[in-house]
Amino acid sequence: MKKFLLYILGIFLLTVLIAVLLDGLYTYVFMQSRNRGKIETVFNSTAKKYDVVILGSSRANNHFVSPMFEEKGLKTFNYGMSGGHLFEATLMLKLMIERKYQIKNVILETDLNLAVDHQAEGVASFFLPYIHNSETIKKHFKNERDFNTLYYIPFYRYIKYGTRIGFREAFFTAIHKKTNTLDNLGYYPLEKNKNGNMKNNIVNLNPLPHNKYYEEIKSICKKNNIKLISIMTPMCENVAGMDYFDKVKKAYPEIYNYENIVVENKYFASCGHMTNDGAHLFTARIIKDFFGK
Amino acid sequence: MFFNSLAFAIFLPIVFFLYWFVFNKNKNTQNALLIVASYYFYSCWDWRFLFLLVFSTFLDYFTGIQIEKSNSEKGRKFWFWLSISVNLGFLGIFKYYNFFASSFAEMFTSFGFKVSPFLLNVILPVGISFYTFHGLSYVIDIYYKRIKAEYNFIDYSLFVSYFPLLVAGPIERATHLLPELKVKREFNLEKAKEGVCQIVWGLLKKVVIADTCAVYANAIFDHYQSMNSFSLIMGVIYFAFQIYGDFSGYSDIALGVSKLFGLDLLRNFNYPYFSRDIAEFWRRWHISLSSWFRDYLYIPLGGSKGGLWMKIRNTFIIFIVSGFWHGANWTYIVWGFINAVYFLPLLLSNSNRNNMDSIILKWNLDSVKVLFSILTTFLLTCIAWVFFRARTITDAILYLKRIFTNGEFSSQYLDNERYNYELLLMIGLFVLVEWNNKTKVEPISGKKSWLKMALAIIAIIAFGTYSDYKEFIYFQF
Numbered sequence: 001m002k003k004f005l006l007y008i009l010g011i012f013l014l015t016v017l018i019a020v021l022l023d024g025l026y027t028y029v030f031m032q033s034r035n036r037g038k039i040e041t042v043f044n045s046t047a048k049k050y051d052v053v054i055l056g057s058s059r060a061n062n063h064f065v066s067p068m069f070e071e072k073g074l075k076t077f078n079y080g081m082s083g084g085h086l087f088e089a090t091l092m093l094k095l096m097i098e099r100k101y102q103i104k105n106v107i108l109e110t111d112l113n114l115a116v117d118h119q120a121e122g123v124a125s126f127f128l129p130y131i132h133n134s135e136t137i138k139k140h141f142k143n144e145r146d147f148n149t150l151y152y153i154p155f156y157r158y159i160k161y162g163t164r165i166g167f168r169e170a171f172f173t174a175i176h177k178k179t180n181t182l183d184n185l186g187y188y189p190l191e192k193n194k195n196g197n198m199k200n201n202i203v204n205l206n207p208l209p210h211n212k213y214y215e216e217i218k219s220i221c222k223k224n225n226i227k228l229i230s231i232m233t234p235m236c237e238n239v240a241g242m243d244y245f246d247k248v249k250k251a252y253p254e255i256y257n258y259e260n261i262v263v264e265n266k267y268f269a270s271c272g273h274m275t276n277d278g279a280h281l282f283t284a285r286i287i288k289d290f291f292g293k
Numbered sequence: 294m295f296f297n298s299l300a301f302a303i304f305l306p307i308v309f310f311l312y313w314f315v316f317n318k319n320k321n322t323q324n325a326l327l328i329v330a331s332y333y334f335y336s337c338w339d340w341r342f343l344f345l346l347v348f349s350t351f352l353d354y355f356t357g358i359q360i361e362k363s364n365s366e367k368g369r370k371f372w373f374w375l376s377i378s379v380n381l382g383f384l385g386i387f388k389y390y391n392f393f394a395s396s397f398a399e400m401f402t403s404f405g406f407k408v409s410p411f412l413l414n415v416i417l418p419v420g421i422s423f424y425t426f427h428g429l430s431y432v433i434d435i436y437y438k439r440i441k442a443e444y445n446f447i448d449y450s451l452f453v454s455y456f457p458l459l460v461a462g463p464i465e466r467a468t469h470l471l472p473e474l475k476v477k478r479e480f481n482l483e484k485a486k487e488g489v490c491q492i493v494w495g496l497l498k499k500v501v502i503a504d505t506c507a508v509y510a511n512a513i514f515d516h517y518q519s520m521n522s523f524s525l526i527m528g529v530i531y532f533a534f535q536i537y538g539d540f541s542g543y544s545d546i547a548l549g550v551s552k553l554f555g556l557d558l559l560r561n562f563n564y565p566y567f568s569r570d571i572a573e574f575w576r577r578w579h580i581s582l583s584s585w586f587r588d589y590l591y592i593p594l595g596g597s598k599g600g601l602w603m604k605i606r607n608t609f610i611i612f613i614v615s616g617f618w619h620g621a622n623w624t625y626i627v628w629g630f631i632n633a634v635y636f637l638p639l640l641l642s643n644s645n646r647n648n649m650d651s652i653i654l655k656w657n658l659d660s661v662k663v664l665f666s667i668l669t670t671f672l673l674t675c676i677a678w679v680f681f682r683a684r685t686i687t688d689a690i691l692y693l694k695r696i697f698t699n700g701e702f703s704s705q706y707l708d709n710e711r712y713n714y715e716l717l718l719m720i721g722l723f724v725l726v727e728w729n730n731k732t733k734v735e736p737i738s739g740k741k742s743w744l745k746m747a748l749a750i751i752a753i754i755a756f757g758t759y760s761d762y763k764e765f766i767y768f769q770f
Contacts, residue, residue, distance in 0.1 A: 004485050013491065018750050159759050166753050170709075194717060268463065 017156040026158050026170045030129035033173045035046055036081050037181050039126040040173070042092060043134070047100040051075045055089040055217075056109025056184070058082035062273045063233045064107060065283040066185035072293040077187030084112050084123040084212035091127060091140045093220055098136050103226050107286070108217060110255050111232040112272070114207040117143060120253040125161035189276035190269035200271040202240035205247045214252070229290055230255040232284060234262040261285050294337040297499050297547045301668025304334070309553055313480055320477040323452045327554065331456035335419070338460075345383065348599070350453045352379055353428035354446055357435045361442040369436065376432040384425050387417055392621030397507035420460035422618060426585060427453050431467040433589055440467055448474045455556075458546040461540070463561040463581035478555030490737035493749050495545025500757035502723055503538030506531040508758060509716055512709040514682055517692045521701035524713040529675045532682045535722055540579070541571065546734060564731045566674070566724070567652060569666040571635040572645035574674060582618070586611050597640060608640055609633045619681075625690060626679040630635060635673055651732065719756070 033040035041249055051074040060080030069076035079092055084092075089108065096103065110205045127137050143149050150157045158165055183189075221228040230243050232255060245259045267278030274282060287293050308330045316326040336343050336662045356376035363369045375647035396412035401408040418581070431452070434440045443449040452471050458464075513528030515519055520528065551558045559581050568574035575583050591611045595603050616629020639645040652667075654660040676693065682691035705713045730736035737745045 001480055001482075004480070004482050007486060008489070010743075011493075011750075014743070015750050015754075018747065019754060022755055023749070143363055155754060159754065159757070162757070162759055168715075 002142075006056075010121070014065060016154070019153075023154040023158070026155070026165070027129050027132065029170050029174045030165070031133065035176060035178045035182060036169070036173055037126055037179065038081060038186060039092065039123075040125070040170070041182060042095050042099070042129050043127075045099055046134075047097075047102070047130075049075060049102045050077060050104065052077075052105045052107060053093075053096065053103050054078040054080055054107045054109075055092060056080045057084045057113050058188075059111065059113075059272060060107075060109035061186070061188050062190050062269075063279050063282055063288070064187060065189075065279050066187045067286060068280065068283045069291075070185065072287055074287075074289065074293075078184075078188075079242055080109065080186070081123050082121050082188070083117050084113075085118065085120040086110075086211060086217065087119040088118070088123045088127070089113075090195070090213040090216050090220075091124075091137065093217055094136050094140065095134070096226055097220060098134075100274035101109075103224070105219070105227045105290075106227060107229045107231060107290075108214075109233055110214060110230040110252070111200065111245065111248060112205065114211050114214060114252070115205045117208055117211050117213055121162060122163070125157070125164040128157040128161065129165055131157070159260045177256045188278075189279065190273055192266070192275050193269045196268070198236050198265055198268065198271050199238045199240075200235065201240040204245050205241065205244050207251050209251055231286065232257045234259050234267075234274060234278070236265050236268040237263055238265070239271060258282070258286065269271060294334055296550075297496060298544060299337075300337070304330075305550065305553075307407070312554055317477075320475065323478060323554075324447050324474060325739030325743070327456070328447060328451050330452060331451070331459060333453040334456040335454065335459055335670075339416070342421075345418055346424060346454055347423070348478050349380065349383065349424060349428055352376060352575050353432050353453070354443070356448045357432055357442040357449075358444065358650055360432065360435050364677045373432060373436045374604060377429065380425050380429055380432075384421060386413070387415060387421055389617075389621045395688065421610045423461060423462045423464055424453050426464045426582075427467075430464070430589060434467055436662070440471075443467070443471060445475075455551075457550045458558060461543050461547075462579075463544055463547065463559045464585050465559060465581070470556070471554050474653060481555060484552050484555065487738055488549040490742070490746070491545050491549030491552065491735045492618070493746065493753070494735040494737050495542040495547075495549060497753050497757075498538040499540075500759065501752050502719075503535045503542055504758035505719070506535035506538065506716060508709050509711060509713070510535050510682070512707040513713070514692070516708055517695060520695070520699075521703060522696050522699040522715075523702040524705045524707070525696045525699070527717075528693075529679055529682075530720070531716060532757050533566070533671070533675050533678050534723070536678065537682070538561075539564075548734075560734070564727055566671055567728065567731055568569065568670050569648040569652070569663060570639055570644075570670055571632065571673060572639045573648040573669055575632070575636070586615050586618075590614060601641070604640060605637060608637055612636065618662045623686055624680050624683055627686055627689070628677050631670065631680060635677070 002234055013259075030040060033043065033044060035041070054060050054066065054076065057080060061082050062080075063076060064078050066076040066078040066079065079089075081088055081092075093106065124141075127141070131137050131141060138151070141150070144150075147159075150160070158170075161165075175250060203270050218228060220226075230252070232248060235242070245257055249257050262274060262278045262282050267274050269275045269282065294304060310324070311326055312323060316322040332343060332346075335346060353376055356372045359372040360369050360376075363372060391412050394412055398408040398410040416752055431443075431449075437443050443452070448471065451474055452465070452467060455465075455470070474510075510531040513524050514532065515687055517525060517528070539561035548558050548560070561579060561581050563577040563580065564573050565578035568577055594605060594607045594610060597604050599607075612629040612630070612633035613626055616625040616627070616632070619625045619628075636645065639647075646707055648666075652663060654663060679692050680686065680689040683692060707713055726736055733739065739745075
């Protein structure tokens with residue numbers, strides 16, 4: 001029996017050793033990432049200068065046409081992340097500041113995402129390869145429920161989020177396979193989708209009175225002399241519970257309501273996401289109103 | 294509590310420790326501990342169905358003794374049929390009642406009568422098909438005087454409820470397992486090490502092969518209308534490896550765990566995709582179920598004795614019942630029917646036992662023929678799997694039709710944000726490993742065991758699918 005227990009101990013130690021080695025290998029690979037996604041690119045970047053940085057969810061990613069800003073002479077990048085919440089937007093901004101980005105304006109999409117103040121796991125997981133290499137990321141995740149397991153168990157984060165940062169992603173990162181995430185200065189255009197869902201029900205959605213991540217972004221911007229432009233972006237015609245945007249305005253008077261700038265369904269690929277045409281109309285108005293161009 | 298869960302990773306060492314260090318006085322204490330552990334294991338799914346398991350155990354224990362004690366044939370028959378009817382009654386109510394009720398209603402509706410059948414709103418108790426078959430084989434064996442009734446209730450209870458095989462088999466025989474439970478188990482280092490290797494290999498099959506293939510198979514089967522021919526072919530290959538990895542992986546873990554407790558269970562899989570004909574496939578796939586149906590249904594029906602029509606009838610009965618055992622759906626029945634159609638020519642030409650020897654390949658024409666037979670058998674199996682996996686028979690037919698009519702054999706981006714061909718290399722490697730180890734129970738033990746163990750652990754950690762967590766397919770049966 002003693003021999004067997006030693007055998008089991010050996011397997012356990014072998015497993016730990018393999019986990020540590022794989023953890024190191026994956027992390028090393030992700031540290032080299034330059035052209036896969038926005039998070040990796042920011043993390044592995046050095047100081048940059050921007051007139052406008054766009055943050056938010058897919059409703060930022062698909063709505064703010066960053067090349068249009070560039071055409072007006074504003075150096076811009078759309079760092080909106082599909083499926084992301086303000087948790088990830090905040091961390092992204094923190095990383096930029098840490099890397100000494102000089103940013104004049106941050107356009108923050110603040111509408112539906114004000115209703116939640118937790119992480120969007122699918123997006124947040126892309127920060128996890130760097131959790132041991134960045135105090136900023138570590139601190140940001142510190143209060144999350146599974147922080148200890150993600151931080152202290154080697155390789156656990158790569159297992160838990162295997163579909164995002166597992167073997168496949170590590171392999172593509174290692175061979176420097178490019179994605180289209182960084183094309184069009186981060187803006188992702190959508191086409192008209194005949195199967196797109198043109199209904200939405202947000203009756204039960206309520207903005208949190210003090211969304212901690214929104215408040216944190218405000219404070220970071222203030223501290224770093226960045227002008228924060230918080231904007232509500234358009235929804236399609238058939239939405240139940242449109243008074244949500246009034247509730248946002250009431251809770252956060254500084255947020256600009258641009259929900260009704262584009263309304264016709266023909267400009268939407270799905271109810272919450274405008275087509276490229278809709279995004280162009282919307283962006284033109286934003287540039288005119290906020291940058292006078 | 295799944296074998297691939299953290300809960301089981303905690304449960305197993307605790308039971309192991311108690312078994313060998315605290316309850317190792319004699320076989321009674323060992324068995325008592327395993328019963329408690331088994332009931333706890335089962336109650337982790339739904340403690341309410343524990344009563345069904347206990348009742349079934351008590352029923353077969355009691356009727357088994359009564360059959361043996363009865364002096365008259367009438368009495369023996371009474372207790373025998375009581376056990377059979379109650380066991381099958383429970384199975385029928387929980388597993389098949391809604392299927393029959395709704396099928397009859399549909400039939401009446403097609404004749405113009407509107408019928409609203411009373412349907413039961415119950416979930417299927419986990420493992421009912423498996424422990425019911427344990428009990429049935431025991432009672433049938435006593436009735437036919439193949440074994441003596443078991444008078445020790447603890448030993449018998451453990452035979453029915455032993456946790457590694459409780460929810461998804463292998464379907465054990467009293468003639469095999471009960472004698473092992475009647476003696477005190479002594480710790481055997483080599484057997485325990487083999488058990489660990491088999492557990493690791495089973496886990497690899499489950500989380501690396503089955504669960505990864507499942508992600509692709511689901512993406513293809515769920516959207517087959519928009520898939521091209523190549524994706525549809527890949528879909529069924531992925532499903533073939535999903536179900537094999539899932540079920541044989543479970544069986545490997547069950548057998549491995551049992552070896553830790555000094556018990557040997559019946560082997561359930563013997564590299565079935567290397568079969569050279571369908572008869573051989575059924576000697577290698579879910580062996581405990583195939584042999585159960587052979588011994589308790591096919592042979593009592595007359596087997597291959599009797600006239601031509603008798604042979605045909607018996608073959609179709611056994612395969613259709615086997616299909617129906619898997620689930621209350623017409624797709625399983627058709628799956629069984631197709632396998633009967635595959636099997637029949639072999640039986641009628643007396644060639645169903647042609648491939649009993651082990652496979653050896655050399656650089657000659659015969660080996661090419663063998664490889665061709667293996668690929669043909671796999672292809673036939675895959676066609677049948679389409680019916681097993683599809684939601685309806687119509688879906689299965691349309692799926693197969695589309696393979697031949699679409700005509701596009703290009704790569705395709707699937708709904709799971711992956712390309713249809715991505716797992717080919719992994720499956721190829723897996724087949725290669727199995728091929729090179731087809732004379733062994735699992736490939737890890739033996740020479741360079743530590744190196745193979747390390748590779749298996751790397752595969753489990755790095756290539757396993759965990760975020761899209763899946764239970765074992767056969768739990769639903």
